[in-house]
Amino acid sequence: MxxxxxxxxxxxxxxxxxxxxxxxxxxxxxxxxxxxxxxxxxxxxxxxxxxxxxxxxxxxxxxxxxxxxxxxxxxxxxxxxxxxxxxxxxxxxxxxxxxxxxxxxxxxxxxxxxxxxxxxxxxxxxxxxxxxxxxxxxxxxxxxxxxxxxxxxxxxxxxxxxxxxxxxxxxxxEFGTPAELRTIIGLCSYRLTERGLKTFLDTEWKITKDANRVGYRLRGGSLEFTDRAQPFGAGSDPANVVDLGYPVGSIQLPGGDEPIVLLNDAVTGGGYATTGTVISVDRDRIGQAKTGETVRFVETDLDTALTARRERAARIDTIREALTGN
Amino acid sequence: MVTIKAGMPGIFYRRPAPEDEPYVSEGGTIAAGQTIALIEVMKTYNEIRAEADGTIGKFLVEDGDEVEIGQDLAELETA
Structure with missing residues (x-):
């Protein structure tokens, strides 16, 4: 031993x-x-x-x-x-x-x-x-x-x-900035106005000091929510919804001005609206982004996310072959 | 003259707590391993230590400033 x-x-x-x-x-x-x-x-x-x-x-x-x-x-x-x-x-x-x-x-x-x-x-x-x-x-x-x-x-x-x-x-x-994070919009993006969603996607968000394996808290914009009657079971913050499961990589919006990207060690559910989910391949990228650097969310779809995941698997296979083949 | 650099990004603090005196003043002497400041990142406060004995010259960042990896924090006149 x-x-x-x-x-x-x-x-x-x-x-x-x-x-x-x-x-x-x-x-x-x-x-x-x-x-x-x-x-x-x-x-x-x-x-x-x-x-x-x-x-x-x-x-x-x-x-x-x-x-x-x-x-x-x-x-x-x-x-x-x-x-x-x-x-x-x-x-x-x-x-x-x-x-x-x-x-x-x-x-x-x-x-x-x-x-x-x-x-x-x-x-x-x-x-x-x-x-x-x-x-x-x-x-x-x-x-x-x-x-x-x-x-x-x-x-x-x-x-x-x-x-x-x-x-x-x-x-x-490569770790160029801002880190571009492909994101599938949902599950609670309905809580944002059209303008709020546009701000979310147009803003270059800065990673605060509160960024670790649990999640990355961001700042840089303020998002507009739609008016609504507070549903039974939801908190009073406009960003509150009735509890739901949080996908790994989902982006919740406490207060509308401090999005948090939930990562590998995050809580699995709660009562904040999640406006999108960073695709699995690009979670590699945010994991290499530092406090003080910036990120941008780029809207994508599920097909693109799955293709990106297959391509990552193919790159890993290429590495495996290169290492064992000569 | 050498500089003490930030090994991590975060928020720079010269005091252990807001109501406390700074760890060290400009012109103060320090020993290797002594804490000169804190950097807050990843929800923890991390002690920044001098790597050599000497006298602290100027602090190059303000209390509460954001710092990045490799940034100069303070001048150190080594003994």
Missing amino acids: SDIRVHAGGLFTTVQDLGRPGHYRIGMPPSGAMDQYSASAANLLVGNEPNTGLLEATYIGPTLEFTDHRLIAVTGATASVTVNGEPVEAWTAVPVGPSDVLGFSMLTAGARLYIAVSGGIDVPVYLGSRSTYTLTGIGGFDGRKLADADRLPLGEAGTRARAGHSVPESLRP
Whole structure:
């Protein structure tokens, strides 16, 4: 048995995989990597299946010491990556050995780093996933973010991956701003006037400091609601409706001027009007958007959303073939 | 002269609480690892620490300002 010694946990580093879907009806959000594409790529680079436990680090990378020979890969946000102080390539399978130390400098683009290790971070599986859901303290490493001096258990590494293999530039995401988030309008967009909906789509929204794995709170415009008689069971705010289930990625509008995009660790239902839902593929993008940056919602339809999802799956297959085919 | 930089985006505060004195004043001496400010982001207040001993020069952002990753927060004259 071998492990990783955490010298510094960073700001908010958690064990994630592709999530814990299937329990939404009991109020359990999926958790999982915010940028599923980058997480999948990192795992494939080190010979793991995409849905293997890995680390997601927000804003500040951790400092990690290895205790045996592994392949590691860093994807997602852009930062200089070092092993024992020497620069190594991101989006590339890098060999490490006992007492090697992985470190990061400040992020220059994106918000979340993914760190995969051959064999995976082998924390216990909870409800089918190794993902951490910190609000209730389940899954991952003791249900919490990493702290200095933690020791992370590793699984047994396979032999498929090879050091030096990398994901071609053309298959790495770009983080231009504003982040364009394709959005399906509904379920409660009827609460907005035509002008309110237009403002919603025309505004370049700024990400506030209150942006994390639960949701991103935005500012930049004020949306006009239609007049109505308050329905039985709904609150008095114009943005209140009778409780409904919130899709992952849905955008609720408390007060009409602070939209919140609900993400992987969000509450599963409530009484705020949701005016649209960010499509699954573009949730990878918002997961890489930082406090202070801007986003724009672009209206799209379900066919486009499903096509985008198939294309993402195809890109992941392309990475898999490129890594195993030569 | 080096600068202490923000490692994360958020709101910059020079005091542990609104009614408290600043962590450190301009011209004040600090030790490596000492907290000089807070940045609020992701619903947490994160301590910003000096990486070296020295004397704080000017603060380069105001209390309550928004900061971005890599932004200079304060000058540090290292000992």
